[in-house]
Amino acid sequence: MNKKKVSKIFAKAFIYLVIVLLYLPIMVMVVYSFTNSNTMTWNGFSFALYQRVFVDPGISSAIRNTLVIALVSSTLATVIGTLTAYGIGYMRRPFKKAVGAMGQITIVNSDVVTAVAFMLFFITIRSIGIPINDGYATLIIAHTVITIPYVVLSVSPKIRRLNPNLYEAGLDLGAGPLNTVFRVILPQLVSGMVSGFALAFTLSLDDFVITQFNKGTSVNTISTLIYASASKGLEPAFRALSTIIFVTILLALVAFNAIKYRRDKIKSKKH
Amino acid sequence: MAKTNMATTTDNKRDTIIEVKNVTKVFDGVTVVDDMNLAIKRGEFVTLLGPSGCGKTTLLRMIAGFETPTDGQIYVERTNVTEVPPYKRSINTVFQKYALFPHLNVYKNVAFGLKLKRIVVDAVDKQGKPILDKEGKQAKKTIKLTKQQIDDKVKYGLKMVGLDGYGGRDVSSLSGGQQQRVAIARALVCEPKVLLLDEPLGALDLKMRKEMQVELMRMHKELGITFVYVTHDQEEALTMSDTIVVIRDGVIQQVGTPKKIYDEPKNQYVADFIGESNILSGTMVADFRVQVEDKILPCSDKGFEKNEKVDLVIRPEDIEILPIEKAEVTALQGVVQISVFKGTYYEMEIKVGGYEFTVQNTVEQKIGSTVALKIDPNNIHIMKKDRVINEYKSEVIDEGVVEICGGNFECDTAGFEIGQEVIASFDFLATTLVDHEDNGTIGGFVANSLYKGKYYQVQVYTDDDQDIFVDTPDEWDIGDRIGITIKKDAIKLRLPDPQKDTHTGHPAEEAQSAPSSDEGEVAKQATNQPQDALAVSEDEI
């Protein structure tokens, strides 16, 4: 065997090793989700943990809260973020810089600092008499604000590739400014908006610290519920839940790639 | 408002459809369009011609409504539309990069404007009887076009541009030329009063461009719509237009038919930009007599002062070459330097005294042979010189030192006091350009460089916003930064003339117009305002 081949085998082994290490914990979860046991011991095959996911009121309400907050906040973020990404190119320089800086701060700031900032903010506006309860309202605001910059980042490349006269062509043919943006510009940005939405959605799903600091006492998301239960020893039903999440994501990705692959194939056939 | 005007305008077929009045546009402190006036007649094919950055696209965009003038008004059919947004103007635009909507197919692109279009019709009830309003007049209502109407118009539009059957195609699957045809159809189906075309053929290759030129001229003829066409290609302008508007540095230089512009350029800039030409310096010794070198040539111009310095424009194809023995003694004589075959003619450089003439002729002359040049008096075009001397309002700041254009120059200040305001003047030849601005007394940009047969006349735009003209044997690249020095003894000072010199920093400048030719619809003439020739307007990039 020559040197080149050996190094290639080493390289491949390294890649697979990292993959195995990344997936091993998740796989262990998946395996142990099919047994009815509080600890990681095999207690015979069973769907009991899955049943628990849907029966336990705490878990199902956490799932519902997580999804509602993620859905609402990422929708808002997509709308505001897309508009911002489009409008920012037409701003005067100081404003452009200000908007850019706000986005930058949001992205790079440590989540603990952001979480404390939001908490102090909500405390303060409550103290001056604006009634806003910890829970859905605060979480939706916080999640929207932290995800907008990510939507801007996903949409901006599409806007840079826009024909500069497209907007004017719309106006020229008789569509008003808003009409033009909706009929002409937005359709060009759909793919960027979709990936921006997906990014915002996952960031919201995955967020723990900001949610933890601003959720109040009555609302729990999956993250905060896991954290709360962890101190008492993790609720075994979460194994089932993580399996469900993992499989769902896997299926979604496979489906997404299959669609993309087919579309590319159709396109390349056309030409 | 438009209705009342209709009555006055419809009987006159060749009336004015667009009027640009004193329009100025400033972008970030740079004047891109400077106090322009222009009238465009109904049904005309008008071309706005000029180099990139001259303001032609900005003017077009203001007519379209994409930009609002900083100052001035724009009228369409005598209605002030200056503040009217583009979607409310009955004007459509064809963009250089097509700007087709990528998410719509060809058919839907063309139908886009039609779907938004509203037409006013007489309101009728279910029985088809007219509905009357409160005052007993016929009530009107606004309706959309029907699907059938849209379909008919789209099909007609696609047929017009030679793309029938392409409706279902994806726009990205079309070639550049086809995409531009779709863009034209999309604009035309809206039945605009004026079609604006912003360098529509700029992105196409040469062959396709020629093809589309013919197509556009055909469409213009068939539809009778006013076309306003922007290009930097003088050949395209000469081929296609009824009227050409030559623009430079935001100022209209000349308006006229292609023939007029070509034959009688109003100033040396137009002469240089349109076609090839020999531009020489001469002196009007009398009416119909101009002196070049030591020869006096007959010409067709009069009305100049005696011995006034002028510029001559002679087209290379207007110069006849005669054997030396057949020519009159008074004819120009020269030696053939270079001869290049250009497909249908020979282009020769012939040296006459200090001047180099470019001559185009079907008969080749031997290099090194001496020939006589004969020029018909009608083919010698005489233009007033834009400036014969550099003159600036200055101040004596020390003994032997005067401040001109922000720089301190040495000169003889005898007879003037320190701190006194004076007019400093110096000859074009007395000024020297140097490569590095640090080596000059003042710095500036080369704004223009024009070969005058014998030397280059360079226009330098100084940091003090002034123009200095320099005659130099060297060619300088436009846009370069250079330094300027002036010979000490060449600077002449005089006291300001309160009547002549009060308002302007460059009192010696005159309009560049020749007194003989004048067009009726000519806008404000070039006053050669200092312009930052390098500032390319955003829309041109």
Add this chain to the structure above:
Amino acid sequence: MKKRLFKFHRRSFTYPYLVVGLFFVVVPLLLILFYAFTNRQEQFSLSNLWEITSSKLTYKILADSILLAILTSLICLLIAYPLALLLSNAKFNRSKTIVLIFVIPMWVNFLLRTYALRELLSLFGVGIGYKAVLIGMVYDFFPFMLLPLYTTISSLDKSHMEAGCDLGASPIQNFFRVILPLSVPGIVSGVIMTFMPALSTFAINDLLGDARLYLFGNWINDYYSELWNFAGALAFVMLVFVALLMLGMGRLNRTENKASAL
């Protein structure tokens, strides 16, 4: 002609975010300052900041947190860099989708992942403690290091490397003189993306650590709900760190860019 009060312009589209950002980004950050420099009675006070900066414990906590964050970034970098190098090589990544495989775990809730890791580690006999926390951080933040590295390295101009070879550089010389300098921007953003959350996390320590390890994040977490001014002061200290790090990294990135340009 009637002048409209509000003239629509395309930049108007950014107004919603300008308002949102002003209210929910700028004001909250200013409030951190306000709370950090006041006491309960809303009077100017340095007592909270003094309490933090004068205590020896603070420095121990900070040192522990920083060390852990450095270790995390370093280990992530050491694993992710060769991996990114291999993945950007077409030989190992024909379909370009293999990168996705490294990203998928990110979509599983990180607390669930951390918990799964705890179970796995316990199966292997590794109990909770410093080692477990470090492994947990590397495991959780690894994709944040890999992605920027992969993006940077795979978008490197191949002609640079070929030019390097052409000019007689051996593969190793080529790596150190061409590829490594050119991938500095990726390293910088990768380090920022892992260092920052590693510095401030507390959940991983809560799940995988024992009582001996107390991080800066834990400190904030323990006080945020009661001592607002104190929490504000702690967040302010953190904010200073974030700013310093950004400045430092930004400078490094700029000088490296300049150096590599020369």
